Amino acid sequence: MTEERKPLHTLILMPSGRRGRVPHGITVLEAARQLGVEIESICGGRQTCQKCRVRVENGRFDKLGITSAEASLSPRDEKEIALLEKLGTPEMRLSCNARVEGDVLITVPEESRAHKQIIRKSANERAIEVIPTVRQVYVEVDEAQLGEHRGDWGRLQDALTEQWQLEDLSIDLHALRALQPALRQGKRAVTVTLWDGRRVLDVQPGYREGAYGLAVDVGSTTIAAYLCDLRTGELLSSASAMNPQVSYGEDLMSRISFTTSRRDGLEILHTAVIGALNDLIGETVRQAGLRRRQVYEIVLVGNTTMTHILLGINPEELGGAPFALANRDSMDIPARDLGLRLNPAANAHILPAEAGHVGADNVAVLLAEQPYLQDEIILTVDVGTNAEIVLSGEGWLYSASSPTGPAFEGGQISAGMRAAPGAIERVRIDPQSKQPRFRVIGEERWSDEWQLGLEAPPEAQPKHLAAGICGSGIIEVVAELLLSGLLLPDGRFNPAAESPALQWDAERRKAAFILATAEQSASGKPLLITQEDIRNIQLAKAALYAGAKLLMMRAGVERLDRVILAGAFGSYIDPKHALVLGLIPDCALEQIHAVGNAAGDGARIALLNRERRAEATTIARRVRYIETAVDPDFQEQFVLAMHIPHKSDPFPHLKGVLPKESPSPVPRNTRRRRRAATR
């Protein structure tokens, strides 16, 4: 019977509802592919990987056009029966072995679907479709024969072409070294790990499963790593660490200065971050019970200074106008060339940058949040040591970078620390008593429910005492100080206010706020919020606010529909406090969303979905970058935003929340600081 004369049958695939006419005798696996439904298959139809199980729905489905209740698939053979019994699902079918012999309705369960979706918890709960760049296939290779000289790599290529339609392949030297031993051990059957369908990264004997990838957000202060299963998309483990470069300079400018101030400066910073990455790789694979050589790809995001140093490129040019990047585009380089200890053939992908001061981390935030798909006017703010700000509306995207400094990450704050167990992340000040209470990371109860001292029963004692204050706590405490009237809008402690937690010096000119008492504190000394701390927060938030305001002016926009707050702000920031502090321009409180480490999420998306990498490149080039450093409007807004929340802007959504403003000039020392803060 020729191909043309085969009868056709109706195949319906649930839950997608895809339907079509397919030729008699075709496997369900292949038929589904023709209808646009990818069923997972690693072994290529050899009944080895067992990934392609589907359920046949029996019965007549007249309305769907399936009128025969007869068995409409080829019968199971012994091997299939045995396998399905072993898996405990004798009623299912292996789609690689079941052939269509009549009209049939089939359900493809989630676990058998290729391009799985995993749900990312965020403001919009978006799904990530799993279409990874790294993929594994099982292949059986011809035996070498006397008088036939293709070589094993030639034979493997031929097998990959025949069995997987893969062509124009190259092979990494390390995979070539592994090839012959794998073929011998696997008796000519091997699992091949491919990058981008064109480069062989590994060859392992027999049927092997397990390709993993790491998404890393290299922040100036914190590095966060996420280990994922590249087949399922599952997040297997995560870990974070301080960026060890911090000891050579807290902010970007001081890192850049360090690389220019000494010959080995770049080398020191580069080695430091690579060392930290190698530690994080080790920690995440250990947690997941894996080995380094199972990790075949790492996706790295970071601001431009971080990515330059990571690549061993001197960031010197980023230290002064015109802030020239060495490279704007995404890069794929062997991870080993960076000194990263993964599989020796692993690929390192670095997302593209937008401009000299808006790097791959911001592109990752955009990739995670996709504000450009919305018609609303959205302000997306990623707060780290530098704040990257993107304003988007119908079809347009503006971005800017503001030098907020490390205050929001706990830097330049006397009791500051990064978000870790014991860090104060929530603060409330009682409007009557003016006494604070707080919550630390790792302990669910608020501090006023803690029982302390030797007599307290162990279960009533907190798991962690207060060790310091992290980003979200800093924002809350300043906002709460203002709301309780202890702080004036100009940032000075209010000399007219009374609180047992407020300690004044003899002349009642300078005060500090006792956030945690000696007893509540891990160090045994009280944790204080000083006047200097408040000033540093004012500088940081003014820089952020002025950047956002500048973009609104350039885009000709007067109000925001939505604000997305990304960044390692402890866990989440409270929208009300962000608004009270004047971190962001006015917006409806319910439209302000904190999304955690969206840069890390974006890195994870790029790791799991190759198509989104192309999207990243498109978006990076579409964004119009506004340079804050040289803009007089930015300077003006910066001065006005030193006020809490802002000297002249109305905040209609804070109506009734803010205390009545007392007349107060901009603090005298702002002008000097402003210059320092704007590079």
Add this chain to the structure above:
Amino acid sequence: MTEERKPLHTLILMPSGRRGRVPHGITVLEAARQLGVEIESICGGRQTCQKCRVRVENGRFDKLGITSAEASLSPRDEKEIALLEKLGTPEMRLSCNARVEGDVLITVPEESRAHKQIIRKSANERAIEVIPTVRQVYVEVDEAQLGEHRGDWGRLQDALTEQWQLEDLSIDLHALRALQPALRQGKRAVTVTLWDGRRVLDVQPGYREGAYGLAVDVGSTTIAAYLCDLRTGELLSSASAMNPQVSYGEDLMSRISFTTSRRDGLEILHTAVIGALNDLIGETVRQAGLRRRQVYEIVLVGNTTMTHILLGINPEELGGAPFALANRDSMDIPARDLGLRLNPAANAHILPAEAGHVGADNVAVLLAEQPYLQDEIILTVDVGTNAEIVLSGEGWLYSASSPTGPAFEGGQISAGMRAAPGAIERVRIDPQSKQPRFRVIGEERWSDEWQLGLEAPPEAQPKHLAAGICGSGIIEVVAELLLSGLLLPDGRFNPAAESPALQWDAERRKAAFILATAEQSASGKPLLITQEDIRNIQLAKAALYAGAKLLMMRAGVERLDRVILAGAFGSYIDPKHALVLGLIPDCALEQIHAVGNAAGDGARIALLNRERRAEATTIARRVRYIETAVDPDFQEQFVLAMHIPHKSDPFPHLKGVLPKESPSPVPRNTRRRRRAATR
């Protein structure tokens, strides 16, 4: 004036004689390119590189169609006049600055031609056209501007596209690291080193000249390296060294055994050869007054075991049938991945192999000698520790590999050594006196002209005493022993012959031949040719002969038109002695050519001419490989060829040269040895 309406002029280019009509105002550089004559230009017409000088021939050339004796090029400007004065050639023109304004006849001198030709000394004195894979261009890059975010790599790509029509470029990480400092130092003008017109290997400030490459023949016993200027093709220096792997096994089988006998076997051999290569790189660049980082490409050839070990691939599979290669095709990998110390972005190119036992070195020999371009029946033999034999005729190519062992390189010979100063390379035995005389490498006079001892005047003394005997000497001494009647065709010393140089034991059963006396010898002890040495030569030559004979049988060929002898046989082998020894089947003496290290020449050709790399791939696949190891015809011929020259073959071209054969059986111990010699 539009492009179409420009008047046309006749341009004739000498010495090629190319002619054509070109538009008024076009530069000579561009016009020549249109006529298919590439004039060298590195600076892209900026009058910086001065490479494009041409000579205008004045006068009327009526017969050539040039009828105007007037100046027919645009006048020189000040910069050109100054430059040409400085170069001492005021009468010449820079073709990038001279525009055609009338009919003109121009001579492009050899040094201004791109694709220069260098003459390779060989049997056929072939010219190598210089079209290297690595090329340098000078380019001026846009200044970075605020508000423009291409990045310096983006700007460099744009400049390379505009100024050199180069597109789809990638950049090595090391070049990317060098990019911004080079742009700064060169005030946005840089010299870019490109590989294959698509990958940037280096960026240097300003106008720089100097890209070099290394061609290396990695033999089992000897490694030879040739350093070339990639622009001119000139051979700048060369050096050779013992392959340090020799201490872990003299022949290929023992090397392979070493890699399987211990866990770190491969690592030891790999490290040894890489170390030797790094030493040779250092030596050749030092000789040429260069630095390692100016070497941008290395082309490596070797037999399959050598290339496997070089790449860090275990050659285990080559140790037994079916002798499966890991990879047959050519490879391009970063030299740094092999641990080679060149420019950090340098490329390593390994030529393709033909079959499990015929490797890149044989492909290189074919590339150098191109027997496939001839209609004659040519036997090309590359003699090393393994002999690769190619028989070619009209449109067909057969190859085989024979395990000759290291005897021809001085191994397994009691006084053997490699070709180095003091090695005996020529031997004659006087037909009357039966006394030997010899010549050593590094001393022009034969040993019978030497004056030795304290009384001899210094200028009459040899520069080197005899230190041992190398390949060509070994062949000559055995052939001369036969011609003088001291040796019987079965390989035994002739008990009936008398020579003062022949020392017999008491029973006159075993003899040794004194080639150099104690006084002539560097060690102060006589250099002997023993019966065992003769046996080893017999085994080696029998393997070679049998391989050649097998190919002739398979090709259905009874006579050879030409024999090409390649290999590190000291300098050259004497055709007569080769034939007398029975190294090769009969051939007219004047049609036997020794061509020295043709594998090294082939490597050099592949280094200098990118198009010849494609030719290598085509040829490697075209050759039909005949496996000697399992062929009964080979076994039979091997036994017959133990005789000197061969037991049954007629050697018409040796008529009158050979002594009358005495009846003698094949030596008794041949059968056992044969097995050992055929793997």
